[in-house]
Amino acid sequence: MATQHSRSAARIMISPAVLLLLAWMIVPLALTIYFSLLRYNLLMPGTERFVGLLNYKLFFNNPAFFTALLNTLLLVGGVLIITVVGGILLAILLDQPMWGQGIVRILVIAPFFVMPTVSALVWKNMFMNPVSGLFAEFSKAVGLQPFDFLTHAPLASIIGIVSWQWLPFATLILLTAIQSLDSEQMEAAEMDGASPLSRFWYITLPHLSRAITVVILIQTIFLLSVFAEILVTTNGGPGNASTNLTYLVYARSLLNFDVGGGSAGGVVAIILANIVAIFLMRMIGKNLDA
Amino acid sequence: MARAVSNRRKVGYTIAAWIIGLAIFFPILWTIVTSFKTEAEAISSPPSFMFFNWTTENYTTVLERSNYFRHFWNSVVISLGSTVLGLIIAIPAAWSMAFVPAKHTKNVLMWMLSTKMLPPVGVLIPIYLIFRDVGLLDTKTGLVIVLTLINLPIIVWMLYTYFKEIPGEILEASRMDGASLRDEIIYVLTPMAVPGIASTLLLNVILAWNEAFWTLNLTAAKAAPLTAFIASYSSPEGLFYAKLSAASTMAIAPILILGWFSQKQLVRGLTFGAVK
Amino acid sequence: MGRITLDKVTKKFGDVEVIPPLDLTIDDGEFVVFVGPSGCGKSTLLRLIAGLEDVSGGEIRIDGKPATDLPPAKRGLAMVFQSYALYPHMSVRKNIAFPMKMAGMPEDEQKRRIDNAARALNLTDYLDRRPGQLSGGQRQRVAIGRAIVREPAAFLFDEPLSNLDAALRVGMRMEISELHKKLDTTMIYVTHDQVEAMTMADKIVVLRAGNIEQVGSPLELYRNPRNTFVAGFIGSPKMNLIDGAEAKKHSAETIGVRPEHIDVSASEGTWKGRIGVAEHLGSDTFFHVHDTGLAETLTIRASGEVALRHGDTVFLTPQADKIHRFDAQGLRIA
Numbered sequence: 001m002a003t004q005h006s007r008s009a010a011r012i013m014i015s016p017a018v019l020l021l022l023a024w025m026i027v028p029l030a031l032t033i034y035f036s037l038l039r040y041n042l043l044m045p046g047t048e049r050f051v052g053l054l055n056y057k058l059f060f061n062n063p064a065f066f067t068a069l070l071n072t073l074l075l076v077g078g079v080l081i082i083t084v085v086g087g088i089l090l091a092i093l094l095d096q097p098m099w100g101q102g103i104v105r106i107l108v109i110a111p112f113f114v115m116p117t118v119s120a121l122v123w124k125n126m127f128m129n130p131v132s133g134l135f136a137e138f139s140k141a142v143g144l145q146p147f148d149f150l151t152h153a154p155l156a157s158i159i160g161i162v163s164w165q166w167l168p169f170a171t172l173i174l175l176t177a178i179q180s181l182d183s184e185q186m187e188a189a190e191m192d193g194a195s196p197l198s199r200f201w202y203i204t205l206p207h208l209s210r211a212i213t214v215v216i217l218i219q220t221i222f223l224l225s226v227f228a229e230i231l232v233t234t235n236g237g238p239g240n241a242s243t244n245l246t247y248l249v250y251a252r253s254l255l256n257f258d259v260g261g262g263s264a265g266g267v268v269a270i271i272l273a274n275i276v277a278i279f280l281m282r283m284i285g286k287n288l289d290a
Numbered sequence: 291m292a293r294a295v296s297n298r299r300k301v302g303y304t305i306a307a308w309i310i311g312l313a314i315f316f317p318i319l320w321t322i323v324t325s326f327k328t329e330a331e332a333i334s335s336p337p338s339f340m341f342f343n344w345t346t347e348n349y350t351t352v353l354e355r356s357n358y359f360r361h362f363w364n365s366v367v368i369s370l371g372s373t374v375l376g377l378i379i380a381i382p383a384a385w386s387m388a389f390v391p392a393k394h395t396k397n398v399l400m401w402m403l404s405t406k407m408l409p410p411v412g413v414l415i416p417i418y419l420i421f422r423d424v425g426l427l428d429t430k431t432g433l434v435i436v437l438t439l440i441n442l443p444i445i446v447w448m449l450y451t452y453f454k455e456i457p458g459e460i461l462e463a464s465r466m467d468g469a470s471l472r473d474e475i476i477y478v479l480t481p482m483a484v485p486g487i488a489s490t491l492l493l494n495v496i497l498a499w500n501e502a503f504w505t506l507n508l509t510a511a512k513a514a515p516l517t518a519f520i521a522s523y524s525s526p527e528g529l530f531y532a533k534l535s536a537a538s539t540m541a542i543a544p545i546l547i548l549g550w551f552s553q554k555q556l557v558r559g560l561t562f563g564a565v566k
Numbered sequence: 567m568g569r570i571t572l573d574k575v576t577k578k579f580g581d582v583e584v585i586p587p588l589d590l591t592i593d594d595g596e597f598v599v600f601v602g603p604s605g606c607g608k609s610t611l612l613r614l615i616a617g618l619e620d621v622s623g624g625e626i627r628i629d630g631k632p633a634t635d636l637p638p639a640k641r642g643l644a645m646v647f648q649s650y651a652l653y654p655h656m657s658v659r660k661n662i663a664f665p666m667k668m669a670g671m672p673e674d675e676q677k678r679r680i681d682n683a684a685r686a687l688n689l690t691d692y693l694d695r696r697p698g699q700l701s702g703g704q705r706q707r708v709a710i711g712r713a714i715v716r717e718p719a720a721f722l723f724d725e726p727l728s729n730l731d732a733a734l735r736v737g738m739r740m741e742i743s744e745l746h747k748k749l750d751t752t753m754i755y756v757t758h759d760q761v762e763a764m765t766m767a768d769k770i771v772v773l774r775a776g777n778i779e780q781v782g783s784p785l786e787l788y789r790n791p792r793n794t795f796v797a798g799f800i801g802s803p804k805m806n807l808i809d810g811a812e813a814k815k816h817s818a819e820t821i822g823v824r825p826e827h828i829d830v831s832a833s834e835g836t837w838k839g840r841i842g843v844a845e846h847l848g849s850d851t852f853f854h855v856h857d858t859g860l861a862e863t864l865t866i867r868a869s870g871e872v873a874l875r876h877g878d879t880v881f882l883t884p885q886a887d888k889i890h891r892f893d894a895q896g897l898r899i900a
Binding site for chain 1: 299300303304306307308310311312314315317318320321324333335336337379380382383385386387389390392398400402403404405406407408409410411412413414415416417418419420439442443446471496499500502503506507516517518520521523524531534535538541542545546549550553556
Binding site for chain 3: 457459460462463464465466467468469470473477478481482484
């Protein structure tokens with residue numbers, strides 16, 4: 001409902017954002033695809049030449065690729081499960097009557113403010129270090145052998161660190177959603193004889209579905225490109241045990257200066273992200289309209 | 291209606307919530323505490339929580355050894371600059387989508403969000419090469435541009451959800467009152483949307499402050515913000531816990547304090563306007 | 567000055583024509599009410615005049631000058647919205663000043679007009695409050711104040727009283743009428759409430775599905791409804807419409823008799839029926855009469871107190887000169 005005048009104004013006003021994002025999407029994407037078809041190494045300038053799909057072949061034949069693909073999925077999936085389940089439980093707890101709720105909420109949000117490099121360094125050195133980290137101290141105190149987290153369970157450790165960073169986000173969104181639940185609905189269910197468990201299952205959880213969708217969407221966006229945590233803690237190792245696609249492409253192109261190979265990896269990462277995105281958008285489109 | 295709950299249950303909830311809350315907060319607390327220890331005390335076994343000689347020498351050392359204030363200033367310029375620039379581009383766009391919706395508005399919004407799904411590595415190389423060629427590598431301008439673009443979809447989305455809550459009749463009234471489009475946005479829409487804009491601004495400052503992929507890959511010494519400054523402690527300095535802690539505390543303190551003071555706006559911002 | 571002419575104005579939303587070609591002239595100083603059931607296009611018509619929607623065809627002229635393509639701000643009209651649409655972040659004073667500020671009016675002139683408007687609308691004590699701190703009636707007055715200070719060519723009201731409670735509504739109705747008498751400016755007022763239309767209008771425009779069914783003064787519409795729709799819409803309670811044999815007696819397809827034009831008696835009359843619900847208001851008594859063989863229910867309005875109750879048999883006599891006759895198309899037979 002509007003006039004011609006306001007419609008054309010609207011088109012003008014939306015165009016900077018649209019054009020910028022379009023450029024941001026298309027220009028680098030086109031270049032990435034182009035580079036991926038070249039032999040292109042920054043250390044050997046002037047030797048660029050067209051090699052077709054060779055880079056892709058090399059990339060796919062590299063066993064590191066499948067490890068990285070699997071690691072990416074494990075990382076995203078693991079963190080999502082931990083933060084969503086943990087977030088729901090924590091949100092329900094924080095919704096209960098208690099003293100100092102505001103302060104507890106501040107404590108719980110805090111990790112969200114910590115930059116990835118800091119949290120990775122702190123966890124790596126001060127907690128997970130097998131000699132002088134707090135976990136090692138704790139193991140020694142109870143008479144156990146200290147566990148070298150980043151060597152023997154590098155991916156799990158990184159999942160743990162990233163989950164710690166994102167749990168506050170999930171908790172906060174889910175808490176906000178729980179607080180918007182009509183308490184009369186709960187009381188009605190109680191009058192109808194529903195047990196606490198079935199009240200959670202039939203009322204709370206469906207009510208949270210939209211919030212859970214938002215958590216999954218936003219987190220997936222950020223989790224697909226986890227980078228600093230890996231760079232700082234394990235450098236993708238040992239071997240490729242904690243290398244995700246993002247890190248693999250980074251290593252290829254900026255550590256080995258192999259632009260062609262890196263670009264091929266980048267294209268693969270984009271395709272993977274698009275597959276995930278299609279699923280997510282379907283889900284969100286449905287849930288956000290409601 | 292809040293229901294009366296027995297005090298016994300309330301005590302139980304309080305204890306459980308505080309234990310979990312403190313556990314989640316502990317790594318940050320521990321970092322802050324450690325930053326006031328000497329290096330020897332920082333790795334002493336068993337570790338001490340309170341009873342050691344509190345010292346600020348680590349802070350002095352960190353400040354002497356590295357140019358903390360330059361990194362800090364870079365972080366401020368980059369995060370604030372990209373957020374403000376993003377808002378300037380996003381406010382008109384969100385106005386269009388919220389108040390003059392067309393058939394494709396929902397699709398445009400979804401498309402914008404989908405550009406967020408583009409993994410940064412996929413476009414890192416071209417951006418890196420373009421920046422190298424035009425001299426934007428290791429500059430604040432370059433990072434402001436990149437961070438504006440990567441956060442723009444989220445800014446547009448958040449503003450859109452806030453603007454949707456403002457009744458269109460009020461904007462129509464201003465049009466009847468003789469306001470031009472510019473007046474309408476400056477005098478009516480923006481002031482009414484202040485809480486939403488504030489939440490958006492806060493959240494995006496935090497996201498940009500903590501952004502660590504582009505900032506690490508596109509900067510060297512000159513434009514490096516705090517994320518890169520801290521990454522330089524990776525190793526072997528990382529083993530100097532006290533200094534690492536002091537540097538970390540200095541890197542996260544500004545945002546931590548900002549975040550705590552503006553908790554109310556932030557809680558709203560954190561939900562990206564999508565959950566009420 | 568505010569003479570508004572609509573010349574073959576049409577409006578389509580996509581393929582749906584909500585207003586077929588429509589002609590209407592509103593004279594300077596007239597109080598015109600657009601009335602009709604919801605969805606009849608009355609608000610759309612007002613928004614077309616305001617310039618908040620584009621016409622799909624035809625022309626709008628204000629004081630003889632073409633206004634079809636002018637943006638709302640340039641038409642010299644002021645509008646009071648259903649939700650009042652006050653600026654929540656501005657004080658009452660700033661709300662009222664806003665259109666003058668937009669027009670770049672000198673500060674002292676602004677102040678003079680604000681003070682005048684505030685005095686006229688009893689808002690002087692509230693000038694520094696925010697809209698959120700005012701009652702519904704006060705907000706309504708602020709919205710009117712914001713419209714007055716511009717000294718517009720015409721005022722547009724979009725269902726302005728529908729958010730007020732019943733008692734307040736009657737009061738505001740009178741205030742708006744008085745305001746019109748005082749300012750003598752054209753006012754166009756949209757409502758679905760025929761009582762508002764009857765009490766306030768110089769001229770009523772009855773709309774149905776975007777078509778003008780009839781234009782006229784309240785009493786013209788009451789006395790000579792042009793068709794069965796207007797007959798049923800204007801007047802409260804509604805006119806009784808009777809088809810069939812009884813109508814044929816008057817050589818019409820349908821006849822209509824208003825409830826107040828039927829005499830009621832316990833002993834004799836033209837029609838016979840049984841009282842269903844009887845509403846005793848003291849000043850009037852309403853009977854809903856069944857089993858007359860004419861229509862499912864006939865509504866009767868008798869003056870004062872009448873001692874008939876539920877279940878009583880009654881005799882009804884329509885006043886012969888007050889019977890409206892309509893043909894098969896529902897049009898009035900003169």
